[in-house]
Amino acid sequence: MSEQWTTGDTSSEAIYRHPEDYDLEVTAHDVRDLPFWLDLLQQERPQRVLEIGCGTGRLTVPLARAGAQFGFMVTGLDPELEMLTRANKLTEAEAPATRAALRFVQGDVCALNLDGEYDVVLMPYGTAHHLLGLDAQIAAWRGVRQLLRPGGLFVVDVSAPDLAMLAQAREGTSRREDLVVGGVDGRSLQRTAATTYAAAMQRAMINFEYTVHDADGERREYASPFAMHVYYPRELELLFLLTGFHLERTVGSYAGEPFADRSPLMIAIGRADSV
Numbered sequence: 001m002s003e004q005w006t007t008g009d010t011s012s013e014a015i016y017r018h019p020e021d022y023d024l025e026v027t028a029h030d031v032r033d034l035p036f037w038l039d040l041l042q043q044e045r046p047q048r049v050l051e052i053g054c055g056t057g058r059l060t061v062p063l064a065r066a067g068a069q070f071g072f073m074v075t076g077l078d079p080e081l082e083m084l085t086r087a088n089k090l091t092e093a094e095a096p097a098t099r100a101a102l103r104f105v106q107g108d109v110c111a112l113n114l115d116g117e118y119d120v121v122l123m124p125y126g127t128a129h130h131l132l133g134l135d136a137q138i139a140a141w142r143g144v145r146q147l148l149r150p151g152g153l154f155v156v157d158v159s160a161p162d163l164a165m166l167a168q169a170r171e172g173t174s175r176r177e178d179l180v181v182g183g184v185d186g187r188s189l190q191r192t193a194a195t196t197y198a199a200a201m202q203r204a205m206i207n208f209e210y211t212v213h214d215a216d217g218e219r220r221e222y223a224s225p226f227a228m229h230v231y232y233p234r235e236l237e238l239l240f241l242l243t244g245f246h247l248e249r250t251v252g253s254y255a256g257e258p259f260a261d262r263s264p265l266m267i268a269i270g271r272a273d274s275v
């Protein structure tokens, strides 16, 4: 396996060094996860919330708006400086109360180094797919357990394994365009992908290539390979059981339906055991 796929036991993507492209790409996915996270926080009534893999703050900022209203603080953690720089920039337009309820911190979930105790820790929108090996996953889950108060919640949102797609990808899929999106600012982004699934490692190697046209007409092209750990349901459950949690439930969509055979997502909701 080529070095480009991995950095140690976790993976990154070149697009995270182009955060404005990431934001444009994400609009094409039309992710409707915010109401799910807001409902969850409304039920939990936390004081301190941590979002792991906050990126440019797509969720962190609206969560902090709720925090300003209902009295909780939100910390967004991410290793990518460019993503955090954009997150901080976008936050400048927010009301003072929202900014007071929000902070961004650079860091890695596998080596958490934060003060204090949290009531809820979220790892949304597939961030856990970047944790490639069992060592990294166990370090992340254990680190989160140490940050949570007993009874606190850890919620991990990953894609369910798409067995039909993975079966095809065992032979390697041919490159095809899978996304085209234009922004209100006149920029456009086109993406192609070719995927290979290494079944024994549970690793999908998705070789994305981007072509971006900026508003001034400049054209940029770059590859952004993504090494993605594919989680299976019992494996996810065992990670919680091994690290001081019990799994309250797994839901299969942002509408909150229970995880089932054809669910697109596995959103695992674990509660920290008392020590």
Ligand SMILES: C[S@@+](CC[C@H](N)C(=O)[O-])C[C@H]1O[C@@H](n2cnc3c(N)ncnc32)[C@H](O)[C@@H]1O
Pocket (backbone or CB within 6 Å): 010, 011, 012, 016, 026, 052, 053, 054, 055, 056, 057, 058, 059, 077, 078, 079, 080, 083, 107, 108, 109, 110, 124, 125, 126, 127, 130
């Ligand atoms: C798919 S993006 C999600 C960003 C944002 N939460 C959103 O919903 O738009 C995954 C994020 O996880 C971050 N990430 C990758 N590895 C990480 C790690 N080891 N610890 C914390 N965050 C990580 C990436 O830098 C990236 O910003």
